[in-house]
Amino acid sequence: QLLTRGAAGRILLAYLPEEKRAELLRQDPFTTEEALADLRRGGYTVSLGEREEGVTSIAAPIQNARREVIAALSMSGPSVRFEGPGFDDKIAKVRRHAALISEALGRREQDR
Numbered sequence: 645q646l647l648t649r650g651a652a653g654r655i656l657l658a659y660l661p662e663e664k665r666a667e668l669l670r671q672d673p674f675t676t677e678e679a680l681a682d683l684r685r686g687g688y689t690v691s692l693g694e695r696e697e698g699v700t701s702i703a704a705p706i707q708n709a710r711r712e713v714i715a716a717l718s719m720s721g722p723s724v725r726f727e728g729p730g731f732d733d734k735i736a737k738v739r740r741h742a743a744l745i746s747e748a749l750g751r752r753e754q755d756r
Contacts, residue, residue, distance in 0.1 A: 709750025
């Protein structure tokens with residue numbers, strides 16, 4: 645499936661070289677370069693039923709010591725479990741744990 649849909653795929657897409665991103669966006673313009681830039685600034689993305697109806701996912705990038713995004717950490721589940729006031733807490737947890745994994749891989753805190 646294409647990287648334009650779904651939270652984890654979109655994380656990986658956002659950090660690909662510009663030419664590869666443009667090629668994938670031409671194949672499936674579900675997202676935009678502007679949205680990917682927002683994702684990079686915010687450090688996470690959310691998918692609301694993009695790959696499967698009724699499923700929500702949150703993802704954040706995992707970086708190595710060279711500041712390269714090598715993976716995405718995601719949390720997914722039935723959308724009804726993501727509704728309500730705890731949604732921001734779920735985003736914070738995904739971002740925090742992605743940062744902890746990145747730090748374990750040599751990414752230093754002050755480099756972020």
